Amino acid sequence: MMRVVSSRPIVARVVLGALLLVAAGGSWLAPYRVGDRFPDLLNAPPTRVHVRDADGAWHAPFIHPWRRLSQLEQVYEEDRSTRVPLVWFAHGHLVASAAEATAPLLLLGTDALGRDVFTRLLFGARTSLALALVAAIGALVIGGLIGGAAGFVGGFWDELLMRTSDAALILPTTYVVLALRAVLPLVLSARTVFVLLAGIFALVGAPVIARAVRGVLKRERQLAYAEAAVALGATPARVVVKHLLPAARGVVGVELMTLVPGFVMAEATLSYIGFGFPDDVASWGTMLHDASNVRAFSDFPWLLSPAAAMFLVVLGLNLLHRERVPLSS
Amino acid sequence: MLRYVLRRVTFAVALVWLVSSAALVLARLAPGDFATESLGLDARPEMVAAARARAGLDRPLPAHYLAWLGGALRLDFGRSLAYDRPVRDLIPERAANTAVLAVTAIALATIVGVPLGIVTGTTRRRALSAVLQTVSVVLLSAPPLLTSLVLVFVAARSGWVPVGGMQSAELGGLTDRLRHMVVPVLALALPIGAMLERLQSQAMHEVMGQPFLLAARARGVPRHRLIWRDGFKAALGPFVSMYGVLVGTALSGSFAVEIVTSWPGLGRLMFEALRARDVYLVAGCAATGAVFLAATTLLADLVLAWTDPRTSNDAGRQ
Numbered sequence: 001m002m003r004v005v006s007s008r009p010i011v012a013r014v015v016l017g018a019l020l021l022v023a024a025g026g027s028w029l030a031p032y033r034v035g036d037r038f039p040d041l042l043n044a045p046p047t048r049v050h051v052r053d054a055d056g057a058w059h060a061p062f063i064h065p066w067r068r069l070s071q072l073e074q075v076y077e078e079d080r081s082t083r084v085p086l087v088w089f090a091h092g093h094l095v096a097s098a099a100e101a102t103a104p105l106l107l108l109g110t111d112a113l114g115r116d117v118f119t120r121l122l123f124g125a126r127t128s129l130a131l132a133l134v135a136a137i138g139a140l141v142i143g144g145l146i147g148g149a150a151g152f153v154g155g156f157w158d159e160l161l162m163r164t165s166d167a168a169l170i171l172p173t174t175y176v177v178l179a180l181r182a183v184l185p186l187v188l189s190a191r192t193v194f195v196l197l198a199g200i201f202a203l204v205g206a207p208v209i210a211r212a213v214r215g216v217l218k219r220e221r222q223l224a225y226a227e228a229a230v231a232l233g234a235t236p237a238r239v240v241v242k243h244l245l246p247a248a249r250g251v252v253g254v255e256l257m258t259l260v261p262g263f264v265m266a267e268a269t270l271s272y273i274g275f276g277f278p279d280d281v282a283s284w285g286t287m288l289h290d291a292s293n294v295r296a297f298s299d300f301p302w303l304l305s306p307a308a309a310m311f312l313v314v315l316g317l318n319l320l321h322r323e324r325v326p327l328s329s
Numbered sequence: 330m331l332r333y334v335l336r337r338v339t340f341a342v343a344l345v346w347l348v349s350s351a352a353l354v355l356a357r358l359a360p361g362d363f364a365t366e367s368l369g370l371d372a373r374p375e376m377v378a379a380a381r382a383r384a385g386l387d388r389p390l391p392a393h394y395l396a397w398l399g400g401a402l403r404l405d406f407g408r409s410l411a412y413d414r415p416v417r418d419l420i421p422e423r424a425a426n427t428a429v430l431a432v433t434a435i436a437l438a439t440i441v442g443v444p445l446g447i448v449t450g451t452t453r454r455r456a457l458s459a460v461l462q463t464v465s466v467v468l469l470s471a472p473p474l475l476t477s478l479v480l481v482f483v484a485a486r487s488g489w490v491p492v493g494g495m496q497s498a499e500l501g502g503l504t505d506r507l508r509h510m511v512v513p514v515l516a517l518a519l520p521i522g523a524m525l526e527r528l529q530s531q532a533m534h535e536v537m538g539q540p541f542l543l544a545a546r547a548r549g550v551p552r553h554r555l556i557w558r559d560g561f562k563a564a565l566g567p568f569v570s571m572y573g574v575l576v577g578t579a580l581s582g583s584f585a586v587e588i589v590t591s592w593p594g595l596g597r598l599m600f601e602a603l604r605a606r607d608v609y610l611v612a613g614c615a616a617t618g619a620v621f622l623a624a625t626t627l628l629a630d631l632v633l634a635w636t637d638p639r640t641s642n643d644a645g646r647q
Contacts, residue, residue, distance in 0.1 A: 167344065170574075170626060172581035175599070175618060179352060179611075182603035183359045265472045269585055272474070273600060288478070292589075297478070298485035307475050315470035322466070 012319035015312055023129050026122035031096045031105050034123040034282050038104055038114040041066060043074045043300045046109040054080055061086050065103035074299075109302035111290050120282040121305055127283035129313070131198055132263035136256050138202025143209025144245065144252075150210065151217025152240050162214060165207035176204055177266050181275050190281045197276065201266060205259045212255045216248040250324070257321040261314040268310060284310055330634065337630045341623035345616060352615030353397055354390065356608040362386050363410040363606045384410050386608070397612065406616070407609030411602065416613035419598070424617050426495065427594035430586070431579040433514045438522035443568075446529025450564075451537055451556050461526070468523035473582035477516035477589040484512050493591040513590045517582050521575065528571060532564035539563065569633050576625040580618060 022029060038044070047063050062085045064078040084103040088095050097105040108117040150161040168176075180200045188196070220226055221244060229239050264284070270276035271285025272292060279286055284306035290296075291303035364380035365372075381387045385407075388396070400407060406416035449458045449465075471479070484492045490511040491497060497505050536542065537560055545555055584596035591597075595614055602610035 167347075170344070170577060170622060171348070172577045172584075172618070172622070174581035174584045175596075175615075178584070178600070178603065179355055179615070183355045185360050186604070261470075261472075265474060269474055269588075272585075273588055295485075297482045301482060301486075304478060304482060307478050311471055311475055314472065315467065318466060318470045 012316045012323070015316040016320070019125060019129065019309070019313060019316070022122055023125040026126050028092065029094050030116075030119040030122045031093055031107070032116045032119045034119060035280070036116065036119070038106075038110055038116070040068065040114070041076075041104070041106070041110050042114045043112055043296075044076050044106055044110045044114075045300075046302055047104075047106045048078065049086070053083060059083070059085075063097060063103060063105060065099075066106075108305050109300065111287070111300075111303060112296070113290075117287070117302055117305060120287055121284075121309060123282040124284045124287055124306060125309065127194075127277065127281060128264055128267055128285070128310075131194060131201075131267055131283075132260050134194075134198040135201035135205065135263045136260050138198055139205030139209050139259060140252065140256070142202055142206035144213055144248075146206060147210035147213030147248075148217060148240050148245065151214040152221065152236060152244070154218075158214070161210065165210050168204075168207045169211070173204055173262065174266070174269060177201070177270065178275070180204075181270060186275065187278075190277055193277050193281075197267060197270065201263045205263070208255050208259060209252060212251045213245070213248045216251050217244050220244050220247045254321060254324045257317045257324070261317050264310055264313050268306070333634060334631065337627055341627045344623045344626075345619040348619035349401065349612050349616035350394070350398070353394060353608060353612035356603070356606065356611040357386075357390055357393065359606060361606055363608070366604075366606045367411070397609070401612075401616070406613040409602075409607055409610040409613075411605040411607040411610065416609050419610065420595070420613050420617050423593060423595045423598045424621075426592065427580075427583055427587070427596065428621070430510075430513055430517060430583050430592060430594060431576070433510065434517035434521060434583075435575060435579055437514065437518040438525055441518075442522035442525030443529050446526040447533050447556060447561060449526065450530035450533025451560070462530075465523040465526045468519050469527065472520060472585070473516055474585035474589065476519050477513065477586045480512045480516050481589060495593060513583075513586045513592050516586045516590070517579060520582065521579060524575075524578075525571075528568060529564065532568060533560055536560050536564045565636065569629055569636065572625065572629045577622055580621065 027033075044066050047066070049061050049063055050059075051061055052058055053062075062083050064080055065082055065084060066076040067079040069075045069077050082103070084097055084099045086095055086105065087098050090096060095105065097103050104116070106116050106118065108121060111117055111120070146161055146165070150158040177200055180203070181197070184196055217240070221239075226239060226243055229243050230236075234242070267276055267283060268285035268288060271283055272289050274289065276285050276289075277283045279289065287303070287306040291300070296303055362381065363384055364377045364386065368377055368380060378387070385393065385396070397407060404417065406420075408414065409416050409419055412419055445461055445465075449461045452458050468476075481492050484490050490508050491505075492512055493509075495506060495509050497509075533556070537556075542555060542560060542563075545559060546552070550559070580596075583592075583594060584600075586592060587594040587596040588600065595617060599611065599614035599618075601607075602614060
């Protein structure tokens, strides 16, 4: 059992690293472009990759095309009579089907509009993770400035800034994000939505960072090295930026590990209810939005794959977080 | 102590006032209002103006706000524009639905999570603790949006329990209502239970190393009494203070659960109100949520001050 415990950080790093690589290399890893549609294959199940044919003979990996049994019910069956080989490293993609038109490679099936879920999952990773990371940087800057000011200036400003942060921290974040988003026009372009959501998330996350930074500054500025820097004539700004903020790095990193998963989930929640990205943009939230009725769920479970991806992100960051703060949640 | 209580009560009242005011002002500042949203793009300007005047939206913001605040102090939160009913009549039912969901989930999470946390925090059996911890970390990584999606999928696939809403169309009895609660309550309770398990486990682990428990053990107090009576009591402090935060977490989580499982709660109502630009309903929902939050934070603070006198002492807080 000890082995399970000690291997956790490695698992977390592998999962998170793989997700980032996948997000970065999405256009090469994905078999299709993000807007590609297969109008004859709506809600088609994932293509199965075989290495043995019906007679038991071995082949290089190949697929069978889907044959539609019922257009209304959207039921499909493998057409065992045709064997379509996979082609590797061709046309700027890692892997693709040799017969794109008749037998596309749909690793996670298609959605109600006939779009490849696997492709959209990879491009969605890019949108969702980039948004969370940009928001995290924003929270870091705003929170760092507020916390730095409060911790260094002290007195009235410290009291004011920290009381405000405390009050903001009590509020349920989902509602704060929802209310701030609802103030803005409901229909916006994808680019504007990205910037606005990043801004809102950064604002909501900033008090968490501010608290952490302020705590470290309060403690560190009394230590000998900080006093020595002041005695040597360093300006307050230099002491904070050069000497004190680096001391806050560890604490801030730990806080970010809880903020980033929150941002990923917030994007998903907003897009799910239609307050996030427009439908044609691939993000994990818009993909879940497309699956937001019970029938879609139970008959086409592959539409839930973004939920699995989000779970991996949160799990990976939770495990890293536990490594830094061994006993806390 | 009295000064501490007064300060906390003031804070609670200020929280409710600030949140509901901010909601009204933000909803007013949003582009478009109820008149434009409900009448559509090709409505004649004089129709829009008339609708606006009927809804009281033609006044400048400060006058509008003061009038609303005056009403709110007399518990009159205005008339919902979308439902055309007083906000005061609309909210209680929805708030009760959310409260039922949140309270059941928190109770379930406490009943299961806390004892398990005591076990994992004190057990010498590594395998048991590792299994429980793994389950806990997995559940912690599945926020309510994910748990509700997965549970709805399982329920729809298996048909074990109904999905969506609070009851079946042909009014069912109590069993029907309880069966409808299974998915939303579990979706909310699982992550909270995991969080409580981790917190209790940590608190127990820290407390068990304290000298006073070592001394008790040396005196021959049996181990189970040490854990379940003395240790538990000492580990209660950090835990009670968590409960205030927990209600916020439950409210946040219940929003996702209410949306996914079509539970007619406060979160859904607020979402609909925001989308319709129904300013009075938005402010009313926000005020209700803030009352929940302020009341529980206040309660947690008072319980904490009562169990640990250092809390209400200014010197002790620094």
